[in-house]
Amino acid sequence: MDSPASPDRLPRVELAAISKHFGQGDTRVDALVDVALTVRAGEVVGLRGPSGCGKSTLLNVIGCVTEPSSGWMRLDGEPVYDGRFLRRDLRRLRLTRIGFIFQTHNLLPFLNATENIAAAMELAGMGHAEARERARALLAYFDMRQMRAYPSELSGGMAQRVAIARAIANEPHIILADEPTAPLDSAHAQGVMNLLERIAREQEAAVLVVTHDESIFHRFDRLISMHDGRIEAEEVPTHPVPAA
Amino acid sequence: MNLALRDVRRNKLRFALTTLGIGMLIGVVIAMAGIYEGALTDALRLPRALDADLWVVQPRTFGPFAEPSRIPRDTRELIRRMPGVAAAGAVTFQTVQATAGRRPVRLFLEGYEIGRPGGPANLIAGHGLTESHYQIIADASSGLKVGETVPLGPYRDPFEVVGLTHGMVNSGGDPMAWVTLLDAQALQFAVPPALERREQASGRNRPTTTDINAVLVRLSPRAAPAAVAANIARWKHLAAVPEVEEERYLTAFVIQKMQAQLGMFMGILVAVSAVIITLIIYTLTMDKLRSIATLKFIGAPDRVIVAMIVQQALALGLSGFAIGLALIEKVKGGFPRRVQIEPRDLLVILAMIVVVCLAGSVLGVRAAIKVNPAEALAGG
Numbered sequence: 276m277d278s279p280a281s282p283d284r285l286p287r288v289e290l291a292a293i294s295k296h297f298g299q300g301d302t303r304v305d306a307l308v309d310v311a312l313t314v315r316a317g318e319v320v321g322l323r324g325p326s327g328c329g330k331s332t333l334l335n336v337i338g339c340v341t342e343p344s345s346g347w348m349r350l351d352g353e354p355v356y357d358g359r360f361l362r363r364d365l366r367r368l369r370l371t372r373i374g375f376i377f378q379t380h381n382l383l384p385f386l387n388a389t390e391n392i393a394a395a396m397e398l399a400g401m402g403h404a405e406a407r408e409r410a411r412a413l414l415a416y417f418d419m420r421q422m423r424a425y426p427s428e429l430s431g432g433m434a435q436r437v438a439i440a441r442a443i444a445n446e447p448h449i450i451l452a453d454e455p456t457a458p459l460d461s462a463h464a465q466g467v468m469n470l471l472e473r474i475a476r477e478q479e480a481a482v483l484v485v486t487h488d489e490s491i492f493h494r495f496d497r498l499i500s501m502h503d504g505r506i507e508a509e510e511v512p513t514h515p516v517p518a519a
Numbered sequence: 520m521n522l523a524l525r526d527v528r529r530n531k532l533r534f535a536l537t538t539l540g541i542g543m544l545i546g547v548v549i550a551m552a553g554i555y556e557g558a559l560t561d562a563l564r565l566p567r568a569l570d571a572d573l574w575v576v577q578p579r580t581f582g583p584f585a586e587p588s589r590i591p592r593d594t595r596e597l598i599r600r601m602p603g604v605a606a607a608g609a610v611t612f613q614t615v616q617a618t619a620g621r622r623p624v625r626l627f628l629e630g631y632e633i634g635r636p637g638g639p640a641n642l643i644a645g646h647g648l649t650e651s652h653y654q655i656i657a658d659a660s661s662g663l664k665v666g667e668t669v670p671l672g673p674y675r676d677p678f679e680v681v682g683l684t685h686g687m688v689n690s691g692g693d694p695m696a697w698v699t700l701l702d703a704q705a706l707q708f709a710v711p712p713a714l715e716r717r718e719q720a721s722g723r724n725r726p727t728t729t730d731i732n733a734v735l736v737r738l739s740p741r742a743a744p745a746a747v748a749a750n751i752a753r754w755k756h757l758a759a760v761p762e763v764e765e766e767r768y769l770t771a772f773v774i775q776k777m778q779a780q781l782g783m784f785m786g787i788l789v790a791v792s793a794v795i796i797t798l799i800i801y802t803l804t805m806d807k808l809r810s811i812a813t814l815k816f817i818g819a820p821d822r823v824i825v826a827m828i829v830q831q832a833l834a835l836g837l838s839g840f841a842i843g844l845a846l847i848e849k850v851k852g853g854f855p856r857r858v859q860i861e862p863r864d865l866l867v868i869l870a871m872i873v874v875v876c877l878a879g880s881v882l883g884v885r886a887a888i889k890v891n892p893a894e895a896l897a898g899g
């Protein structure tokens with residue numbers, strides 16, 4: 276089996292010369308400067324850098340939530356941005372091709388675990404009964420037994436599992452996670468990484484994870500460092516030697 | 520999956536209390552309409568129960584209910600002999616203050632001639648007037664009971680309650696009562712003893728006790744009301760008003776002010792409800808802004824978000840309507856005057872609620888559409 280970073284694999288995310296600035300004149304902030312990035316199917320890529328360096332902005336640009344100022348972008352093989360967005364139904368694109376995982380779970384508080392996942396599938400057009408069944412299957416796959424619990428009744432780790440299940444519910448080819456392990460202890464953080472790795476391998480998804488958490492750096496196929504809106508360095512993290 | 524419904528279910532208590540509040544507000548609106556309809560029914564009830572074809576009254580007055588009218592008593596005999604007239608009865612109307620038990624009651628007293636048109640219909644207790652003096656029939660809403668004695672007039676003449684009607688009040692809501700024409704005339708023109716002595720000493724003429732307010736005419740089946748009315752009007756001192764006209768005077772002149780008054784009040788209530796409903800929907804939307812941002816972020820179309828807000832607004836309005844209606848149905852018997860809930864009014868109120876809810880959603884929907892998901896979810 277080839278390595279996840281192998282050029283034979285399909286590129287899911289391709290960015291070239293992407294820049295993004297907010298504001299004008301004195302208040303202008305260059306959040307992204309000339310970013311080039313490719314993430315391939317099956318890859319789990321880490322994104323690190325000091326606060327305010329543009330990590331979230333990069334994720335939002337890839338997620339078509341924030342429009343870049345210039346550059347070129349292709350998602351899942353389809354040209355999406357070329358100085359302007361190339362398609363109108365960006366929400367549909369997000370719904371079906373991209374899964375989002377946030378630092379806080381951002382589950383809908385008025386839906387229980389199963390419903391939160393099923394809602395994402397129903398939004399994409401799946402029937403109610405099928406969505407519900409698949410949501411249960413996903414929760415079981417993640418070893419989640421509290422299927423009817425509401426987000427407020429779940430621990431941080433459990434809620435994050437539900438959020439990940441929601442993100443992958445529509446079998447997206449791109450998964451964008453913004454500090455998904457920040458509120459979790461290290462055991463749960465490793466658990467989340469296990470899930471993301473599994474999704475990347477089994478569903479051939481490109482997974483891009485923003486993180487400050489050094490304890491999970493070794494889990495990435497590549498670790499990208501950003502600074503002041505630019506990609507500064509890229510490394511293949513070395514695995515820590517397991518304690519004897 | 521209906522997101523609006525899920526939100527309601529998850530926040531049952533909050534929605535229940537909000538709906539209860541809106542329901543009470545809507546209940547007041549329904550009550551207003553019911554009070555107006557009730558007043559209309561009350562005002563028309565007496566002329567309808569008396570079942571006249573024509574009212575003979577003083578010319579250039581609007582008849583015995585809308586305006587005072589005074590004609591000579593022998594008018595009745597005159598009218599009775601006219602072709603086309605089947606029956607005629609002289610009547611008087613006046614308001615008297617009486618006491619039921621220890622409680623003061625105002626009665627709208629009609630004097631009529633026993634055996635002629637004008638008496639009470641459909642007694643629920645007792646019997647009609649049998650004696651020419653000192654008997655009274657009253658509406659049950661006065662609180663009077665059969666067998667009770669009511670002192671009336673300056674001499675506190677004891678009138679015995681011999682019969683009761685149900686639901687007969689005048690346009691002011693005062694219970695109806697009936698006495699003989701002679702008693703009614705005596706009550707109308709009698710003065711206290713001291714005043715009587717003074718008037719006699721000054722040599723002034725006492726007002727005649729032979730006047731009546733109107734003659735109630737029933738026509739024979741083949742008679743043409745317009746022809747008989749024209750015939751009567753040939754006497755310059757008389758005018759004949761058809762029943763439908765009399766009802767029109769009542770609704771146009773007597774009830775109109777009340778309608779305007781209640782209309783103003785309803786307008787204010789609807790405006791207040793609109794502001795409150797708008798605020799509630801706006802607040803509900805603001806509380807869900809993070810969920811709305813999340814939905815947008817993961818790719819839900821605006822249609823889903825707008826539906827969630829509008830459906831919730833309508834759910835609030837419609838449940839409020841149901842609660843308001845139930846509340847009013849429960850308490851309407853306790854109102855001092857008739858509260859009559861008409862399906863037609865309910866439909867209008869329902870339509871207004873739907874419009875108010877839709878308009879009230881606009882602010883919330885705008886806030887939801889405007890929210891930038893990237894900014895709303897930034898920083899955790």
Ligand SMILES: Nc1ncnc2c1ncn2[C@@H]1O[C@H](COP(=O)(O)OP(=O)(O)O)[C@@H](O)[C@H]1O
Pocket residue numbers: 297298304305306324325326327328329330331332333894
């Ligand atoms: N909507 C926005 N409007 C203005 N400035 C923004 C906005 N979003 C991000 N920024 C700025 O862009 C820079 C990068 O922000 P961000 O991508 O959130 O950084 P990170 O996620 O790496 O902490 C910061 O200086 C931030 O203040």
Ligand SMILES: [Mg+2]
Pocket residue numbers: 330331332453898
């Ligand atoms: Mg960030």
